[in-house]
Amino acid sequence: MENTTISLKEQYQQFKNENPKVRIRDAAKQLGVSEADLVAIGDSNIRLRPEFKEILNEISTLGHVMALTRNDYAVHERQGTYTKASFNGHVGLVANPDIDLRLFMNAWHFGFSVQEGDRRSFQFFDKDGKAVHKIYLTEQSDVQAYETLIATYRAPEQDVPLQTEEIDKSISESPDSEINVAGFQQAWMDLKDTHHFFGMLREFGVSRLQAMRLAPKEYAVQISVPSLKRILEGVSERDLEIMVFIGSRGCIQIHTGKAKKLLQTGPWFNILDPEFNMHLREDAIESVWLVKKPTKDGIVTSLEAFDADGNIIAQFFGKRKPGIPEREDWRQVVADYTINV
Incomplete structure (x- = not known):
């Protein structure tokens, strides 16, 4: 060895x-x-x-x-x-205005x-x-x-070879014909909290991208890939505060705040602010969806970018907290800069 x-x-x-x-x-x-x-x-x-x-x-x-x-x-x-x-089994949370993480410790x-x-x-x-x-x-x-x-x-043994192993990350998806679409759409419309969305997908055996296709009318609309950059440019120009979610298998990291300095470098679209940087590979985005989820505080609007394999790359929301309705300025900038497919 x-x-x-x-x-x-x-x-x-x-x-x-x-x-x-x-x-x-x-x-x-x-x-x-x-x-x-x-x-x-x-x-x-x-x-x-x-x-x-x-x-x-x-x-x-x-x-x-x-x-x-x-x-x-x-x-x-x-x-x-x-x-x-704080941890509940394998799921952890670090929550403060700067470092905001959802942790999945089994990864x-x-x-x-x-x-x-x-x-x-x-x-x-x-x-x-x-x-x-x-x-x-x-x-x-x-x-x-x-x-x-x-x-x-420090681990006592430093020279022990790593025992890495492949993980099957392919997304298994049941045919649409096997999904209870009517039940799924009703459950979507009955949502009271965005955090229940993933559990709903599991309950009906629906992949995330499949959910976009099978969503109730007007609750998930595919928009052009350039729309995402246009909306973020609008966010910068109008000085809005947003939420940016990007994750690995073991962690979702969230930025809440402004997105001011935008820069294109080759295929990478970047936010380069003093406390927050995002690097997004535009040419890897296969589709972008404008998604609406009901909550007890009203509709919550997000932008969700997917790759060619159906994996979510990034999500964007307007800044919000439970108990407070979604900001109208976020809804407005999304409406103003969206180009439907």
Whole structure:
């Protein structure tokens, strides 16, 4: 095994020499390994014991940090301070105005402290070696607290090979003809809380993209892919506050606030604000849906972007809290900038 590790180290070093600007995630793909495999062989990186709930509950000691969650086509970076997480079985919650996370701990399998030049971070991975969440130190972070956490949670065995395994992430979908469409549509119209939407999909055996097709009339309308960027440009121009949801298998990360500085870089559409960055790969968006969900506070309007495999890439809402109706300025900007397919 040692020879394989050395070989991979050499391959990775050669790759970095030839491709100094390629990120580790893309390097792993090109080398045919997982990102976690490359992190594990880093000389300055330290494997952590898989006590992830305990680690998360001590991240607040770091002070101001940058939280990063991504999937294949969207990256969400939010600066702020963690508060203590609460857990109900495998599901966790970190909720404050800065760092707002929904955690799915059954997808957290490996953890490392990572040093890349001057950048220090904690990075967590699924069993297939894909990153589920990363926490980067900033100039304001407490470096001593970071070192203390490493000392506390350092794994006793650092050279044990990672046992990664493939995860079947294909979306199984029953034929529309086997779905109780009338019952599903009624349940949608009877919703009282957006958080019950996923449970409704499971109850009727409907995939998320299939739900868009089978939704009650006017509750899910496919709009043009360029509409999403146009709406976000309208949000920036009108100084609105929105909510941006981007997730991995193990974490959904939420930004609530403004989206002011917008920039296109090749296929990536970016929000580049001081405390919040989003990177969205436009050419990977297969469809965008304008979705309406009833709640006890009235209709809630979202934009949902999907890839070609039916996976959700990102969701956008107007800023809202339970007990308060949706903002009219959000509904207006969506209406003003939407182009239907």
